[in-house]
Each structure stands twice: as structure tokens, then as C-alpha cells.
Amino acid sequence: MSKSDRPEKGIASPSRRNLLKAGLAAGGLAATAGFARAAEPDPYNLPPNVADWSRYLGVGVDNAPYGMPSEHESEVVRRSVEWLTxxxxxxxNFTPLHDLDGIITPNGLCFERHHGGVAEMNPTDYRLMINGLVDKPLIFTLEDLKRFPRENRIYFLECAANSGxxxxxxxxxxCQFTHGMVHCVMYTGVPLKYILEEAGLKTNAKWIMPEGGDAAGMNRSVPIEKALDDCMVAFKMNGEALRPEQGYPARLVVPGWEGNMWVKWLRRIEVGDQPWHAREETSKYTDLLANGKARRFTWVMDAKSVITNPSPQAPITHGKGQTVLTGLAWSGNGRITRVDVTLDGGKNWHQARIDGPSLPKALHRFYFEFDWDGSDLLLQSRAYDETGYVQPTKDELRAVRGENSIYHNNGIQTWHVMANGGVENVEIS
Amino acid sequence: MSRFLKVLTLAAVVSLGVGAAEAGKFGLGREATPEEIAGWDIDVRPDGQGLPEGRGTVAEGEVVFAEQCAICHGDFAEGAGRWPVLAGGWDTLKSQNPVKTIGSYWPYLSTVYDYIYRAMPFGNAQSLTPDQTYAIVAYLLYMNDVVTDEEFELSKENFTSIRMPNEDGFIDDGRPDTPLVSEVQPCMTDCKEEVKITKRARIIDVTPEEDGETAGINVD
Structure with a gap:
């Protein structure tokens, strides 16, 4: 596509109504879930006229002591798929990735995954117990935790079943439904190492078992090396207290590893000399292969990427011409070093532009700007991380793991952009 | 010694001086009492660590299961509606629809005890007595043909003698299991002659399928 192909402004741009129909035909979900609704502009607000908002005073301070998004952004919400559970x-439920930009997920849009509902915990009555293979079993209040030296770290959290x-x-x-079990925030908290060392680890301490205070009593086994490396007990996200649905008042942060291990409403950590083989690391969160054997302790989230715009919930509404393609990439093994994108289903690839911070085990934002000629596109993105890992195709994954794995599907996603700008989820040869 | 190392050494000395009597300790938290630990330390491991005193038979378990569990899991642990199936599923792990039950999939019996006591019945967790929990676990062993005697009694004493059928069905993480850049440099130009769409997302609504099929995933 060259610049000379660029059409005149306003020509060949599909009408809103037609596009909605296309969205319906393409996917069904689009009509009910998150398809951006752009109203027709009101000429009264457009130049040369002077809109009411330029003429009359607006509401004053404290109209909303805790500020909320514009009413025009009411479609930007987490969504669930009822039949799943x-x-x-x-x-x-799922983060609306197609409505977001940058690398930080707003707190209210971070996807939720609960096993026994949201524990409504009173911070005054919050206690964290450390027991097991320690010199002295300890109990901390929330205030105690806040007296340790703190760290601020930006990490993604991805459910192992994302894209499952x-x-x-x-x-x-x-992409909200295919890839929306991921979010990325800045955590403030205490290195877990400090807390464990406060109790004093015995020489045979090899594993820890974090346990939630929720009605599921969520428990997982974490090897001591990881616990002492970069795990944190966090009490803030993006500067404010954890949201109740994210584990208020304190949760475990296990950077780069599957979200289920990031135990929310953390009430206890037992130190042991062997793993517990809890339900969530045997019956669930194990990866069943085609030969009937299952991988266990598959903790790391491998490098992955997805194009968030255009995508089925975010079709191209402006017609031919200058188009911004953007997406997210991340790796549980470190930084993303490169993202390639293709517009033609993998015949030719282009290196995308990563913009914003490039932090280990955090989301990375990439862009690729191009001149759309209005023809069908097959979009894919392919992420690389600093360990030399390349995001595989879904067929490559199926070839080694079969189709029953559920978890750890980091295969390359394909979106089919149609001539009318509508987008559907496909797989290609 | 370089200036940088001298500074580091000095910093180490200073930080030692600032700390409490024991190195690396901040003097935060208080000692947990045995009573406090006993109330919260509910986990059970495959080697039996954490099992409380107690016992229960298959027949006793059948009664408790009918009262506390069957509404979701069915009288015979076959699962009601979308709730998990707990028994059966033998020889399905290689099939298109693997049925991962306690008998067909779970590697250790301790997981059953640990999970039931900590999280069940759904909505009234940690309400069962150890005897009730042993009895339910015994009943589930019976429904999964791991024990065949209705008179069988499970207890702290004989718990670790029970082996689960799929204990050897688990292997270590085999990743990375796809080629690294050092092995296969990804193609950038003229990589394919032709591309065809092979699969399309179903015209799907956010409602359950008529036949209850759930696209290869069951989250619970």
C-alpha cells in the first residue's frame, strides 16, 4: 500500500449502521458486548457554533469525591461469558483490552477471577501468619507490613487459562474474551524475602504455601527460590489500596508466573520442605497433553502478544487511509525485545514500534501505522523476549501439546479485517 | 579496593548497625501462639502432614455427602449441571473430552481432604468436622472404585496407604517446547505463497450452548 492509494477523506467510509450489521454478521458478540457506539455529531456543538460547555459553568470541585470516567465511556467495562462457569x-471476567492504551490497566478494569467470591475483609482485623519451617512463627497486622521497606514494581498478571x-x-x-485475563499495574508492597526472613527460615525450607483468607482458602506451592527472588506482599495497586476484588487489603505478587499463584486476601504462608499438591496445582492448573500425561508446576507465563486494535470489538470505522494498529506483548521471563506484525497473514512481517516503558514481566505497548487500502487483512503479531523465545503459532503448540491443555495458550492470534472494517477471529493456513 | 567497593562495604556496615539485634530483622510482628496456628493451619500434604485425628466410613460418608454435597455433585458424585464431576472418567484423558475426576486424574488423596475441608461445602467452608471430612473422602474413594468395601473406614492412621490411580500421570514442565530464535530465525518476507482462513469463531452468543458444550474449557 502506498500513499498514492490513499482515498479522499470521507470517501468509501462505511456508515455506522452498515458497520454494526457487519459486526453482527462477523461475530454476534460485537453487537452486545463492547462494540463502540459513536453517536452522530450534533451540529450545535461544532464550529462555527459555540457549544453549551463553552458557554456555561460546569460542576464544581467535589462533584465526585472519587472521580469516575466520563459518562461517554460507560461501555468500557469488564465483561464475562456466562456459560463458562x-x-x-x-x-x-475480562479486561476490555480493546478500549485501553499504554501499559497500565486502570484498577476498576483489571479482570477478576475468584474461587469463592470476594472476601470483604476489614483491614483492622487483617492478619498475616507465617508458620512451618521458621525459627519463630509470626503474625503481622497490616500496619506491621507497612513498616517494612517498600518497593514499587510494575508487573503483568495473566491467568493461566487466558486464551484457553x-x-x-x-x-x-x-480480544477482551480471547486475551482479557491479563492486567498490568504498579504494585506497592514489601519484598516477601523480608517477611520470611523476619520469621527466620530453617535450612530445610524449600517451599512456601501462600493461603488466601477467602471462602476458597486458595492455596498454592511456591518454590523458595522464587519466594526469595522477586515475590512481594502488595497492599497498593496504581498508588491506591488494592481493590477488594484484587485481594484487599494484601495479596501475593508472583512476577511472571500464572495468576492463580498470586494469592489474594493473603492470610497465611506456611514454609515447608516439599510441595503441597493442592487442588489448584493438581486437579486444575496442570496441562493435559495428548498422550494423557499432564504437566504440573507449569508456572511461567511465556511470551505472548495480541493486537488490541483493530479487533472484533474495535473495528476500523474510518475507512481507508492512515490506520493505527496497536497491541500488547508480555513475557513472564523478562522484557519483550521485539514485536513483528503482519497484515497479510504471515506472507510479510514488519517490526512494530514499542512505545512506553520496557520493563521485565510487564505489559509492553506496540504500534504499527499503515495506509489501509480497504482490502481484507489478516493481522497477526509475534513477540520475542530477552531469553530468545519467540511466540509460537497455535498449530505449533497443538503439535507438541494436543488440544486438551486449557492452560498456557500463548499462540499467535489472527484477526480477519473485512473490507467494511469489521473484524473477526479466525485461524489461517 | 576500588572506591565503589569501599562505598559498598561501608553501606553494608552501616546497614548492619541500623538493624535489630539479629541481622536482617526489623523487629516487626509478634509470635503466633500454638492456639492461633492450630486454628488456621488446615493444610494437608501427600505425606500426611497436617492430617487431624479422626475417621469415617464409606457408609457414613454417603449420608454426609447426600446432605452436604449432592445438590451440586449429584448423589453418586456424577456432577449436577455445570458443577464438577467427582467420579468416573476412566480412560478419557487421551480423548477429545477428558473427564478429570478424583479417580481419573487427581494424583494424591491428601488433595481431596485438603480441598474439601478448606473450601467445601461451597458457601460454608471449614464447617465440616474432621470425621465428616474423612467420611466424605472415604465415600469418594468408594465411588471411584479405589476402595470397594462399603465398610471401609478412612482414618489418619491408614490415610497415606491409599494410592490414587493417576499418581504417575504427571510430568515436569517441558517448556520451552517450541523453537527459540537461536534455532529457527523467523521469516520476514515472502514467507508463504498462499494464505487461507481455516477456522472461524463461531457465531456465538454469551449464553450457554443447547447441548452444554463449552468449547473445550471448564472453569470452576
């Missing part, structure tokens, strides 16, 4: 208390519905083929139309 038997109950709301043990369920999941896509193992057998394209299923859901929307």
Missing part, C-alpha cells in the same frame, strides 16, 4: 462466585477457550480453534469474537 457454574456460579458467579467461582468465575471470571481457543485451544481447539477460534471461538470468541473479541
Amino acid at each position: 457454574a456460579s458467579r462466585e467461582s468465575s471470571i 477457550m481457543e485451544w481447539r480453534g477460534a471461538q470468541l469474537n473479541g
Whole structure:
């Protein structure tokens, strides 16, 4: 596509109504879930007229003591897929990745995953117990935790089952649903090392078992090397207290590793000499292979990327011409070093531009600007990390793991952009 | 010694001086009492660590299960609606629809005790007595044909003698299991002659499928 192909402004741009129809035809979900609704402009507000907001005073300070997004952003919300789970208390919803930019997820949009609902915990009655293979079992209050030296770290958190519905083929139309079990915030908290060392680790301390104070009593086994490396007990996200649904008042942070291990409402850490083989690391969060054997302790989230715009919930509404493609990439093994994108289903690839901070185990934002000629596109992105890992195709993953894994699907995603700007989730040869 | 190292050494000395009597300790928190630990330390490991005193038979378990569990898991642990199936599923792990039950999948019995006591019944966690929990676990062993005698009694004493059928079904993480850059440099130009769409997302609504099929994932 060259600049000379660029059409005149306003020509060949699909009407809103047609696009909505296209979205419906392409995916169904688009119509009910998150399809941006742009209203027709009101000429009264446009130049040369002077809009009411330029003429009359607006509301004063303290109109909203805790500020909320514009009413025009009411579509930007977490969404769930009802049929996925038997109950709301043990369920999941998804971050609206297609509506966001940069690398930080707003607190209220971080996806939720609970196994026994949200524990409504009183910070005054919060206690963290450390017991097991320690010199002195300890109990900390929240205030105690805040007296340790603090760290601020930006990390992504991805559910091991993110993209799990896509193992057998394209299923859901929307990157919110295919990739929205990920978020990235700045945590403020205490290195777990300090807390464990305060109790004093015995020489045979090899594992820890963090346990939640929720009605699921979530428990996982974490090797001591990881616990002493970069784990944190966090009490703030993006500068403010953890949201209740993210583990208020304190949660475990296990950078780069699957979200299930980031135990929320953390109430206890037992130190031991062997793993516990808890339900969430045997019955669940194990990766069943085609030969009937299952991998266990598959903790790391491998390098992955997805194009968030255009995507099924974010079609191209402006017609031909200058177009911004953007997306997210991340790796549980460190920094993303490069992202390639293709517009033609992998015939030719282009190196995307990473913009914003490049931090280990954090989301990275990439862009690729191009001149769309209005023809069908097959979009993919391919991430590389600093360990030399390259994001594989879904078929490469299936070849080694089969289709029953559920977890750790980091395969390359394909979006089909149609001539009318609508986008559908596909797989290609 | 370089200036940099001298500064580092000095910093180490200063930080030691600032710390409490024991190195690396901040003097925060207080000692947990045995009573406090006993109330919260509910975990059970495959080697039996954490098992409380207690016992329960298959027949006793059947009664407790019918009262406390069957509404979601079915009278025979077959699962009701979308709730987890707890028994059966043998020889399904290689199939298109693996049924991962306690009998077909779970490697250790301790996981059953640990999870039931900490999280079940759903919505009333940590309400079962150790005897009730032993009895439910015994009933689930019976429903999974791991024990075949209705008179069987599970207790702290005989717990670790029970081996689960799929104990050897688990292997270590095999990743990375796809080629690294050092092995296969990804192609950038003229990589394919032709590209075809092979799969499309279903025209899907956010409602359950008529046949209850759930696209290869079951989150619970």
C-alpha cells in the first residue's frame, strides 16, 4: 500500500449502521458486548457554533469525591461469558483490552477471577501468619507490613487459562474474551524475602504455601527460590489500596508466573520442605497433553502478544487511509525485545514500534501505522523476549501439546479485517 | 579496593548497625501462639502432614455427602449441571473430552481432604468436622472404585496407604517446547505463497450452548 492509494477523506467510509450489521454478521458478540457506539455529531456543538460547555459553568470541585470516567465511556467495562462457569462466585471476567492504551490497566478494569467470591475483609482485623519451617512463627497486622521497606514494581498478571477457550480453534469474537485475563499495574508492597526472613527460615525450607483468607482458602506451592527472588506482599495497586476484588487489603505478587499463584486476601504462608499438591496445582492448573500425561508446576507465563486494535470489538470505522494498529506483548521471563506484525497473514512481517516503558514481566505497548487500502487483512503479531523465545503459532503448540491443555495458550492470534472494517477471529493456513 | 567497593562495604556496615539485634530483622510482628496456628493451619500434604485425628466410613460418608454435597455433585458424585464431576472418567484423558475426576486424574488423596475441608461445602467452608471430612473422602474413594468395601473406614492412621490411580500421570514442565530464535530465525518476507482462513469463531452468543458444550474449557 502506498500513499498514492490513499482515498479522499470521507470517501468509501462505511456508515455506522452498515458497520454494526457487519459486526453482527462477523461475530454476534460485537453487537452486545463492547462494540463502540459513536453517536452522530450534533451540529450545535461544532464550529462555527459555540457549544453549551463553552458557554456555561460546569460542576464544581467535589462533584465526585472519587472521580469516575466520563459518562461517554460507560461501555468500557469488564465483561464475562456466562456459560463458562457454574456460579458467579467461582468465575471470571475480562479486561476490555480493546478500549485501553499504554501499559497500565486502570484498577476498576483489571479482570477478576475468584474461587469463592470476594472476601470483604476489614483491614483492622487483617492478619498475616507465617508458620512451618521458621525459627519463630509470626503474625503481622497490616500496619506491621507497612513498616517494612517498600518497593514499587510494575508487573503483568495473566491467568493461566487466558486464551484457553481457543485451544481447539477460534471461538470468541473479541480480544477482551480471547486475551482479557491479563492486567498490568504498579504494585506497592514489601519484598516477601523480608517477611520470611523476619520469621527466620530453617535450612530445610524449600517451599512456601501462600493461603488466601477467602471462602476458597486458595492455596498454592511456591518454590523458595522464587519466594526469595522477586515475590512481594502488595497492599497498593496504581498508588491506591488494592481493590477488594484484587485481594484487599494484601495479596501475593508472583512476577511472571500464572495468576492463580498470586494469592489474594493473603492470610497465611506456611514454609515447608516439599510441595503441597493442592487442588489448584493438581486437579486444575496442570496441562493435559495428548498422550494423557499432564504437566504440573507449569508456572511461567511465556511470551505472548495480541493486537488490541483493530479487533472484533474495535473495528476500523474510518475507512481507508492512515490506520493505527496497536497491541500488547508480555513475557513472564523478562522484557519483550521485539514485536513483528503482519497484515497479510504471515506472507510479510514488519517490526512494530514499542512505545512506553520496557520493563521485565510487564505489559509492553506496540504500534504499527499503515495506509489501509480497504482490502481484507489478516493481522497477526509475534513477540520475542530477552531469553530468545519467540511466540509460537497455535498449530505449533497443538503439535507438541494436543488440544486438551486449557492452560498456557500463548499462540499467535489472527484477526480477519473485512473490507467494511469489521473484524473477526479466525485461524489461517 | 576500588572506591565503589569501599562505598559498598561501608553501606553494608552501616546497614548492619541500623538493624535489630539479629541481622536482617526489623523487629516487626509478634509470635503466633500454638492456639492461633492450630486454628488456621488446615493444610494437608501427600505425606500426611497436617492430617487431624479422626475417621469415617464409606457408609457414613454417603449420608454426609447426600446432605452436604449432592445438590451440586449429584448423589453418586456424577456432577449436577455445570458443577464438577467427582467420579468416573476412566480412560478419557487421551480423548477429545477428558473427564478429570478424583479417580481419573487427581494424583494424591491428601488433595481431596485438603480441598474439601478448606473450601467445601461451597458457601460454608471449614464447617465440616474432621470425621465428616474423612467420611466424605472415604465415600469418594468408594465411588471411584479405589476402595470397594462399603465398610471401609478412612482414618489418619491408614490415610497415606491409599494410592490414587493417576499418581504417575504427571510430568515436569517441558517448556520451552517450541523453537527459540537461536534455532529457527523467523521469516520476514515472502514467507508463504498462499494464505487461507481455516477456522472461524463461531457465531456465538454469551449464553450457554443447547447441548452444554463449552468449547473445550471448564472453569470452576
